[in-house]
Amino acid sequence: MRRWAAVAMSAAASAAAGAASTACVQPEVLHDVSYDDRFGAATTMDVYLPPHDAVGRPAVLAVHGGGWRLGDKKLEEPLCRRLARSGFVCASINYRLVPDGAYPAAIQDTKCALVFLRAHADDYGLDAERVAITGYSAGGHLASLVAVSEGVTELEPDCEVALTSGEPARVAASIPGAGVHEMRPLSWSAPVRDFLGGSPDDVPERYDLASPIWHVAPGLPPMLLIHGSSDLFVPVQQAEDMYDAMRAAGNDVRFLKMTGASHLWQPGDDAGFWALDQAAHNTDAWAATIDFLYETLGPP
Numbered sequence: 001m002r003r004w005a006a007v008a009m010s011a012a013a014s015a016a017a018g019a020a021s022t023a024c025v026q027p028e029v030l031h032d033v034s035y036d037d038r039f040g041a042a043t044t045m046d047v048y049l050p051p052h053d054a055v056g057r058p059a060v061l062a063v064h065g066g067g068w069r070l071g072d073k074k075l076e077e078p079l080c081r082r083l084a085r086s087g088f089v090c091a092s093i094n095y096r097l098v099p100d101g102a103y104p105a106a107i108q109d110t111k112c113a114l115v116f117l118r119a120h121a122d123d124y125g126l127d128a129e130r131v132a133i134t135g136y137s138a139g140g141h142l143a144s145l146v147a148v149s150e151g152v153t154e155l156e157p158d159c160e161v162a163l164t165s166g167e168p169a170r171v172a173a174s175i176p177g178a179g180v181h182e183m184r185p186l187s188w189s190a191p192v193r194d195f196l197g198g199s200p201d202d203v204p205e206r207y208d209l210a211s212p213i214w215h216v217a218p219g220l221p222p223m224l225l226i227h228g229s230s231d232l233f234v235p236v237q238q239a240e241d242m243y244d245a246m247r248a249a250g251n252d253v254r255f256l257k258m259t260g261a262s263h264l265w266q267p268g269d270d271a272g273f274w275a276l277d278q279a280a281h282n283t284d285a286w287a288a289t290i291d292f293l294y295e296t297l298g299p300p
Helices: 011-021 037-043 073-085 105-119 138-148 160-164 190-196 204-209 237-248 283-297
Strands: 028-034 044-049 057-063 089-093 126-136 173-177 223-228 253-258 265-267 274-276
Touching: 028 037, 037 044, 037 105, 044 073, 044 105, 057 073, 057 105, 057 138, 057 283, 073 089, 089 105, 105 126, 105 138, 105 160, 126 138, 126 283, 138 173, 173 283, 223 237, 223 283, 237 253, 253 283
Parallel strands: 057 089, 057 126, 126 173, 173 223, 223 253
Antiparallel strands: 028 044, 044 089, 265 274
């Protein structure tokens, strides 16, 4: 299986990202922007704008983790600030959590947020055709599913902006971190059962429709899978199988396997040091992410 080397980051992308990310000017943050007024704070986003005014910039929609029942948009603040300092518009979203966010609500909310961002491209100085999606854990699942399920009726958003704007729930690239790509192997898990509303015997169609790997077909957006080799919550086999399926269908897919990284605990920069953090926030993961964004979305 091919592995994508994070150190292969282009010199141009590396120099631009490094210079921007160390800039003293902080991004402007628009807090609590509602993308669906029906559900209050549960369907809001924080939008991080790069320090310098521009138009047609690439953007990233960030989706937090927490087993579909915990967490909020603040979890993705460090990533969004870093992306904004590097010239990308970044929107970190809340979405309905279990029980209110049980399947398919969380998926629909994420797509509503995506459509909202595309529909307000002019307001935020972004290019609607250059929007990527990323997420970690449950957010990784949603980022993967959104990328592969455009046009699947059961998973399409029903919010006002989706019904009136004419914008599709379409991304130009996807970066799932430690995501679930096939639900059935994790059907023993309480978070999975609570999210889907039962066991595979109870709701078999939900286990299929909620599994990104079930939707893999030719012509999907490029995908960068990031996963820790020692993840005990979501086994790395999930990413390996998704990589194989995407590649077999002829799609552009890369896989960064973080050796020794778990779901939350992974090695730090110093030998023998371990930190409580997401594997997708590792230095190598950031290098791979920014290179992938430059390659798929183009530079800011």
